Amino acid sequence: MSRDVVIGVDVGTYETKGVAVDAAGQVVAQAARPHRLSVPRPGWAEHDADEVWWSGLVNVVRDLLSDDAVEPGAVAAVGCSAIGPCVLPLGADGSPLRPAILYGVDTRSTEQIAALETRLGREAIMERSGNTLSTQSAGPKIAWLRDHEPDVYQRAARFVTSQTYLVGKLTGRWVIDHGTAGYFHPLYNLHDAQWDTSGCEDVVTAERLPELGWASDIAGVVTPRAAEVTGLPAGTPVIVGTTDAPAEAVSAGITQAGRLMLMYGSTIFMIEMLDRPTPYPDLWSAPYVFPGSYVLAAGTATAGSLTQWFLDVVTPGADVHTRPEWFARLADEAATSPPGARGLIALPYFSGERTPINDPAARGTIFGLTLSHTRGDIYRALLEGVACGVRANLDAYADAAAAPELIRAVGGGTRNEVWLRAVSDSTQRTQEVAAHSGASFGDAALAALGVGVLADRAAVDTWVRVSRTVEPDPTRAEVYDHLYQQTTGLYRATRHLMHDVNVTPDGANP
The missing domain is CATH 3.30.420.40 (ATPase, nucleotide binding domain)
Structure with missing residues (x-):
């Protein structure tokens, strides 16, 4: 005992x-x-x-x-x-x-x-x-x-x-x-x-x-x-x-200023501990758990919830007992797709988007589909779309003069090696994965x-x-730089359409 x-x-x-x-x-x-x-x-x-x-x-x-x-x-x-x-x-x-x-x-x-x-x-x-x-x-x-x-x-x-x-x-x-x-x-x-x-x-x-x-x-x-x-x-x-x-x-172990947690959960959530309030319009500032400590936080609207949606769509018979097996299979399929998912671009805004664009009317997009694309390509594109969202938030931290010194990754999504590596390769940042x-x-x-x-x-x-520890692959930096520019450009180009489809004929939000 x-x-x-x-x-x-x-x-x-x-x-x-x-x-x-x-x-x-x-x-x-x-x-x-x-x-x-x-x-x-x-x-x-x-x-x-x-x-x-x-x-x-x-x-x-x-x-x-x-x-x-x-x-x-x-x-x-x-x-x-x-x-x-x-x-x-x-x-x-x-x-x-x-x-x-x-x-x-x-x-x-x-x-x-x-x-x-x-x-x-x-x-x-x-x-x-x-x-x-x-x-x-x-x-x-x-x-x-x-x-x-x-x-x-x-x-x-x-x-x-x-x-x-x-x-x-x-x-x-x-x-x-x-x-x-x-x-x-x-x-x-x-x-x-x-x-x-x-x-x-x-x-x-x-x-x-x-x-x-x-x-x-x-x-x-x-x-x-x-x-x-x-x-x-x-x-x-x-x-x-x-x-x-x-x-x-x-x-x-986010117990010192400059450390940032990157949580792979139903959403991506990021918390950097600071020793003073650091308000920034595109991120969230709040007290932390210890007296005299503060956070600068960020969060996407989807992450694990998006992968769960995809699993439900492609395997409607899957139940809570078979989910781990199916997620492992999808990750294996995504691993066979190259970085960039053979030209697919995914905007992961299936429930709007939080930081840094803060647009509740944003909507999900899978762009560039052809008859040759596979389930693994689509799944990889969704993971890479979330990875681009992480990069956008880390760019916002840098703009706020609060670029983290250390990144610790946590959450169920860390079991997905394809996802972890897509984030490190997209951001060109090292992630330490916390155990227990x-x-x-x-x-x-x-x-x-x-x-x-x-x-x-x-x-x-x-x-x-x-x-x-997950290290970035510098040979993939150019591929992910290009994907990031495509992702941000696609959102800017389609934002007005997203907002249009979120208004009913009587002018009300659905």
């Missing part, structure tokens, strides 16, 4: 994962449960908070505690993370009033973004929050509820994000970390590190938002009711937690910090391991 075990649980877009980690940073048990993303309308993305988030946590925790290597009484603390920022309206009793509106992949709030920009001014929003408004912003999503579901809006006692709901169910306290609150723009003041709803009082007041804390702060302890459901001992400390991407960054990484591992590390199992953030590095 392991003593001083910490548990980390992360709820992702398509799967909930959990780990139990001992004091030496060794994973002694792990568990996962798949779930589905709901897309009730084009541009919408939702989760049922109880059926997906809470059920996922409960089942994963029970699976971990049933492992012979974990003794429930030895659990020192629990940490939770989840996708975000999300908007979930709760009634006075803490019950969800509707499914949660997810992060930037949900693009329904474009009209509210425009209205808030007109009211407050883009420069004033940038000054307050360190960001311009985008579909990643939680504030406009709350405004959308006010405008389109007024009954839900009026009955909502508070608006929370994903890990806030999990921690609330475990402890009875509704709290959010500063890092996630930093994405509730324009409702959070980056410089004062507090809620600032001035000019937005008709959208929400601070009283209807969660309490603020830092990710490794103790939010409370497991209540008797939560203990009965999860199997965790009542009184177990629970930290505030954070969003999945910062938790994954912690798992990769994952947001749930980062949650466990933050929980260990919260209760003193780890002394300080420098000690997190003792838990982090690098499995391999």
Whole structure:
């Protein structure tokens, strides 16, 4: 039996994962449960908070505690993370009033973004929050509820994000970390590190938002009711937690300024740790998980979700059990296609695009198809399209005078060697691939910090391991430079058409 075990649980877009980690940073048990993303309308993305988030946590925790290597009484603390920022309206009793509106992949709030920009001014929003408004912003999503579901809006006692709901169910306290609150723009003041709803009082007041804390702060302890459901001992400390991407960054050892995490998940998410706020219009600036630390972040709208879409299209009979085998087969086929995918260009904007173009009306394109192209060519083109998106974001970091000194790659996509090499060859940057990484591992590390199992953030590095290094191939630089120019040129040439097809005859967005 392991003593001083910490548990980390992360709820992702398509799967909930959990780990139990001992004091030496060794994973002694792990568990996962798949779930589905709901897309009730084009541009919408939702989760049922109880059926997906809470059920996922409960089942994963029970699976971990049933492992012979974990003794429930030895659990020192629990940490939770989840996708975000999300908007979930709760009634006075803490019950969800509707499914949660997810992060930037949900693009329904474009009209509210425009209205808030007109009211407050883009420069004033940038000054307050360190960001311009985008579909990643939680504030406009709350405004959308006010405008389109007024009954839900009026009955909502508070608006929370994903890990806030999990921690609330475990402890009875509704709290959010500063890092996630930093994405509730324009409702959070980056410089004062507090809620600032001035000019937005008709959208929400601070009283209807969660309490603020830092990710490794103790939010409370497991209540008797939560203990009965999860199997965790009542009184177990629970930290505030954070969003999945910062938790994954912690798992990769992003504990010093200049280090950047490149997460291959349902989207690509990039987090560079900085020691001061560095707002840049095309990227996202927010606090990080440690007091006095900040991030400059970036994110595409699709990545793993795009590969999952392609798998569903070409193998409609595949289920959750055969996905790994099918993804391996597709990667093998893509490896037989040369760099540049024999002339195919893919714009991976199948759910709009986030940074650096911040265009929710962008749409996916596979350009240059002929009868000679194969499934492997198309799959490679999609991977290379995402790789070009990574390059565009790294160029934005350089423009912001924040080019990273080190890149650590994490996430399920790192198992795809073709994808990893396409990114390194496109960007001509080295990637270190973190072993035993994952947001749930980062949650466990933050929980260990919260209760003193780890002394300080420098000690997190003792838990982090690098499995391999992916070096760029300089002989492919010219091919990928040309592909990158073609990709950016294709977007510029077709942007007006994308926006046209996103307007119905009555002038409304579909």
